[in-house]
Amino acid sequence: MSNYHIKHLEEYFQVYRNSVRNPEEFWEEIAEEHFVWRRRWDKVLKWDFDAPEVTWFQNAQLNITENCLDRHLDTRANKTAILFEPNNLEEAAQHISYSELHLRVCKMANVLRANGIQKGDRVCIYLPMIPELAVAVLACARVGAIHSVVFAGFSSIALSTRINDCDCKMVITSDGSYRGNKTIDLKGIVDVALEDCSEVSSVLVVNRIGSTIQMKEGRDQWLQPLLDKAKSTFTAEIMDAEDPLFILYTSGSTGKPKGMVHTCAGYMVYTAYTFKNIFQYREQDVYWCTADIGWITGHSYIVYGPLANGATTVMFEGVPSYPDYGRFWDIIEKHKITQFYTAPTAIRALAKEKLEFVEKYDLSSLKVLGTVGEPINEEAWHWYNNNIGKRKSPIVDTWWQTETGGILISPIPYVTPTTPTYATLPFIGIQPALMDENGEEMRENQVEGRLCIKFPWPSMARTIWGNHDRYRDTYFSAYKGKYFTGDGALRDAVGYYRITGRVDDVIIVSGHNLGTAPIEDSINEHPAVAESAIVGFPHDVKGNALYGFVILKETGEGRDRENLKKEINQQITEQIGPIAKLDKIQFVPGLPKTRSGKIMRRILRKIAGKDTKNLGDISTLLNPEVVQDIMDKAL
Numbered sequence: 001m002s003n004y005h006i007k008h009l010e011e012y013f014q015v016y017r018n019s020v021r022n023p024e025e026f027w028e029e030i031a032e033e034h035f036v037w038r039r040r041w042d043k044v045l046k047w048d049f050d051a052p053e054v055t056w057f058q059n060a061q062l063n064i065t066e067n068c069l070d071r072h073l074d075t076r077a078n079k080t081a082i083l084f085e086p087n088n089l090e091e092a093a094q095h096i097s098y099s100e101l102h103l104r105v106c107k108m109a110n111v112l113r114a115n116g117i118q119k120g121d122r123v124c125i126y127l128p129m130i131p132e133l134a135v136a137v138l139a140c141a142r143v144g145a146i147h148s149v150v151f152a153g154f155s156s157i158a159l160s161t162r163i164n165d166c167d168c169k170m171v172i173t174s175d176g177s178y179r180g181n182k183t184i185d186l187k188g189i190v191d192v193a194l195e196d197c198s199e200v201s202s203v204l205v206v207n208r209i210g211s212t213i214q215m216k217e218g219r220d221q222w223l224q225p226l227l228d229k230a231k232s233t234f235t236a237e238i239m240d241a242e243d244p245l246f247i248l249y250t251s252g253s254t255g256k257p258k259g260m261v262h263t264c265a266g267y268m269v270y271t272a273y274t275f276k277n278i279f280q281y282r283e284q285d286v287y288w289c290t291a292d293i294g295w296i297t298g299h300s301y302i303v304y305g306p307l308a309n310g311a312t313t314v315m316f317e318g319v320p321s322y323p324d325y326g327r328f329w330d331i332i333e334k335h336k337i338t339q340f341y342t343a344p345t346a347i348r349a350l351a352k353e354k355l356e357f358v359e360k361y362d363l364s365s366l367k368v369l370g371t372v373g374e375p376i377n378e379e380a381w382h383w384y385n386n387n388i389g390k391r392k393s394p395i396v397d398t399w400w401q402t403e404t405g406g407i408l409i410s411p412i413p414y415v416t417p418t419t420p421t422y423a424t425l426p427f428i429g430i431q432p433a434l435m436d437e438n439g440e441e442m443r444e445n446q447v448e449g450r451l452c453i454k455f456p457w458p459s460m461a462r463t464i465w466g467n468h469d470r471y472r473d474t475y476f477s478a479y480k481g482k483y484f485t486g487d488g489a490l491r492d493a494v495g496y497y498r499i500t501g502r503v504d505d506v507i508i509v510s511g512h513n514l515g516t517a518p519i520e521d522s523i524n525e526h527p528a529v530a531e532s533a534i535v536g537f538p539h540d541v542k543g544n545a546l547y548g549f550v551i552l553k554e555t556g557e558g559r560d561r562e563n564l565k566k567e568i569n570q571q572i573t574e575q576i577g578p579i580a581k582l583d584k585i586q587f588v589p590g591l592p593k594t595r596s597g598k599i600m601r602r603i604l605r606k607i608a609g610k611d612t613k614n615l616g617d618i619s620t621l622l623n624p625e626v627v628q629d630i631m632d633k634a635l
């Protein structure tokens, strides 16, 4: 038997060593013993990081939904698969069993097929955190369609860009969504987006809030009547191991968002295995990840990883502040949550509120706490440890990316001793490398550099949809033969990793990746704006917030500055979404530039972060005089 469930530190070291010495044998054993296959692989791994090309479980056949649903029907038919906690208190929680979920996925798959969806077609899912979102994801996988979930906080322009980039034929959405005491008109956003999407021939609409909406004849259909009529069985499409399972967009430092392509077999094996170990999942546990399925965390650790293990996974529709700041803790008590996985930004926001919100509730069911998405600062770590885990639940600080599909560096709870702010040790099979300024790998401990991974792992993204060159240039060209993460990290004396943050122009705001380029493009489209530059600055809740330096055109000079700021943020909200709004906007006469015309963001970052003591040599700038002016008027 393979070490599917690691239980102590020596075992971790032993399994780790084995996994990097004999990766093919190691992953073969995991794949063989813990999953169902329609056809066995011919070869476990083929790879070439120069091409780049990676194949796991070559020529194997499977359907991930048979692993997440069908195979549990013998032993877990009545076990809760999805525990849905609605936004509104007057609505009861729903316990959706494995057999019920299987039925709902089969019906949905029949509806997709009846509406022309075939293997390989792209389907955009733009839904709130309701069970239909998970059902739609799994139904696509069952039909062999490639799902592209777009976070329902994105604007219509961001949505249409994503729909068009991968030519989606269908959009699945809802009439609207609940968010705290507000409702959001999702269908209205979709309608605007689809004015620019000629390929979309069909829109399926979930009735969530019972609002009156426009239904376009011949294109839009209410989903429920179709499900009512649909057959309750659906033979899963047989997929090749390397067929795409989904596309998920993530921001790059330049250009349009990147559609990361994940494939079936490797993704399944790795997310399931990491889920089991990093959350020390046991059969009776009730696991809750607060992420949205619109992000990779939700894909891997709300849907696929937990369901592949036959787990009970919670989906929460609401927000941590509604009806008050005790909501998370209330849900933990109510459903006796055993594993709780959230983002540092949420922890910081909740730590600002009165402790009474926490103390009212019995949190004794908790066994494991997790964080993801951004570095967790020491203060937030201790607050989480003291008040939520009561110093009894280990915190797993999990480092990974949309591109990596699953967690790559993390403690294993009750196995790896934790240290605040450290993601600690590489997970089984993961071979990190820290690179110095000359592009050489630093092999010793107590070093800091750029984080690469030097050997493939099963759930790595295989390409960027429609742009393999960009995939190569972004991830495999900075360091030959290595995957470059875009993050900096240090390794301490015992070999623990601490992620220090992005080293490129991606800024992580409230755990969400934002590229500077699309935000600057959006600002620059404002008629009064000549040019702009965005940097991040430290923010006590969001981790980072955005600071915009904006040069106005002559025609904009006379305008009211406060109105201009509002208009700029409005424009960003419309084109990208409210998450990309700027906290501070400073109008400047110029931007510091190199002689070749490149904006020196380093200087702007220091000014925004009020750290101007050591600006470095600015005499080589094209326009050093603007620096003083920007500093004098900094916000």
Ligand code: WTA
Binding pocket: 250, 295, 296, 297, 371, 372, 373, 374, 375, 376, 397, 398, 399, 400, 401, 402, 403, 423, 485, 486, 487, 499, 501, 502, 508, 511, 512, 513
């Ligand atoms: C950052 C989220 C520090 C990092 C799963 C990474 C982290 C980016 C951590 C990916 C962590 C994620 N500690 N930083 N535990 N986890 N990050 O694609 O900069 O939304 O490159 O994936 O988030 O964000 P993404």
